[in-house]
Amino acid sequence: MTLDFNHIQAAHCENGVTVGLLKNAGVEQLTEPLAFGIGAGLFFVYIPILKINNGPVIAFRTMPGLIFKRTCKALNIPVERKKFSSKKAAETFLNERLAEGHPVGCQVGVYYLPYFPKEYRFHFNAHNLIVYGAEDGNYLVSDPVMDTTNVITAYELERVRFAKGVLAPKGQLYYPRENVVVTDEQIKKGIISGIKNNVFSMITPWTGPIAGVNGISFTGKKIKGWRDKLGVKEAGSYLAQLVRMQEEIGTGGGGFRYIYGAFLQEAHAYIPKDEFLKISEQFTASGDLWRTAAVHAAGIYKGRIGSQEDFNTMGDYLLEIAEIERRAFTQLKNIKW
Structure with missing residues (x-):
């Protein structure tokens, strides 16, 4: 199953996923800057008692997921968001949504993403991408920080969806439940x-x-x-x-x-x-x-x-x-x- 989906390259993953999913749902006016601003994405926090890769947690944006959530809420777009304890249930739910015609945003860890350059692979679990289809046991992925779409295996997708550590994604996926017209x-x-x-x-x-x-x-x-x-x-x-x-x-x-x-x-x-x-x-x-x-x-x-x-x-x-x-x-x- 392959959906009619237009890959959008963006400067930041959640901005790009937000724009990609909402444009697919009919929100033609949305751009990356508008999504980032409407989603109130700008932030800063320094948490010295928490560590990632042996350094203190420092973030320059809001918590993962908030840009998409706030943008959809502001534009009155109904959203489905779900986490899983079972890898099998996560795969089944994803396949069902694709079969219904819904491209789906996923939170993943970047360390095991096969198309990422090795220099950019480290244990960071707040990356976002879109799965928009499945073919021959593989998944079609639109990652906004890449210039083209990619194909990954079911095992590779499961591995990054259930990465361990800080901000573990737990198979989280999200998508707009219906197409909308935004004025x-x-x-x-x-x-x-x-x-x-x-x-x-x-x-x-x-x-x-x-x-x-x-x-x-x-x-x-x-x-x-x-x-x-x-x-x-x-x-x-x-x-x-x-x-x-x-x-x-x-x-x-x-x-x-x-x-x-x-x-x-x-x-x-x-x-x-x-x-x-x-x-x-x-x-x-x-x-x-x-x-x-x-x-x-x-x-x-x-x-x-x-x-x-x-x-x-x-x-x-x-x-x-x-x-x-x-x-x-x-x-x-x-x-x-």
Whole structure:
């Protein structure tokens, strides 16, 4: 069974899956920036007590699944989402949905994805892809971060759907239950709700010291103490983790800021407020600074630099980024709708 499905390449996997599934369901207006913005995807959190690949958990986006969930909720699209304890039940359910004509989004681990370059295979379980068909015991996969579709075996798909570890997917799949017609007015309302959600998650007090813009400045201050507390080698590995999560997992810190800036530019077509265009420039500036910080961090963990002053500079980059994003989200908060 092969469905009529149009592969869409995207900068980030969940954005791409969201756009691919919803376009297939009839939402023609949706783009990657609109999905990311309506889904309030921009975030930051630093959780030092949790470890992935021997480094602290650092994320530059919301929890996996929320972009799809929030976008569908904002556009009033009914969704089915399911996890499994049985591998056989997971395969049966997937096959039934394909037989009904539903392409299905799956959360997977990337380590055993056969078409991923070896350099990008490590234990990370929050990747998303679309299964859109089955042929001769194999599955047809549209992975938004790849330029073409791929074919994987039933065993390979089962292996990545039931990867172990942090954020284990447990066979999770999701899809829109029915085709819908979404109006431009619904897109407009979705933009407003997405901005309000993102403002709340980034600059309201509930985030505490580890999340939102507070989390960015908190991390910047911590980085300045890593050299003395951890030693140069371990501190360098922590910075390597930050760069890995920023630049290699999905689109990371800088890329997400560019996408959010693009979202505000596209939002201007639906809600012609010139503030959007000016604030968009601030997110571009933030993205540029995240990228600059990543290059500096790479110099430290590769041993080219490593003095205390280098760690101070790295921390100062994050403190500056935090203020740029705090100012930008405050301006979004103050827009009169």
